[in-house]
Amino acid sequence: MLDIPGKACGPCYFCCKVLEIEEMKKKAGTLCAHCALTxxxxxxxxxxxxxxxxxxxxxxxxxxxxxxxxxxxGTLLMDDPDSDEYHAVCDPEKPFSWRNPLVFRHLVAEAKAGRMVVAKAGLRAWRIYADGHWQESA
Known part of the structure; x- marks a missing residue:
């Protein structure tokens, strides 16, 4: 992928915390041991x-x-590599970060475009619908 000007990670290391990395035995919601906090x-x-x-x-x-x-x-946006779902992954310590108005508008727009949109924080998950409603998954 070619870098997009102005889109460098910089001080962001959010993915290093919220994502599970099986190859490194790193659990979702825990900071990677190799992450530099800067x-x-x-x-x-x-x-x-x-x-x-x-x-x-x-x-x-x-x-x-x-x-x-x-x-x-406080939300990592990503396509789910194993399905057609669009995910908003939050830190389990702040599980409702996906409700940030900027993020929520984006998630509803994705749902309106026909995507299945799921917000996740640890073991919790919520489905976001095109009409702006959301429901926690069982």
């Missing part, structure tokens, strides 16, 4: 392929403004 990876040159291949939606989508960078809104 941004960046302490094992960048030897990081697992899953980390090398990962780009959050904010980095891939020119339409998402700087204000939507994951560490600024």
């Amino acid at each position: 941004g960046g990876c302490g094992v960048y040159d030897t990081r697992p392929e899953v980390c090398r291949d990962y780009y959050c939606q904010w980095k891939e989508d020119r339409g998402l403004p700087a204000t939507m960078r994951p560490d600024r809104v």
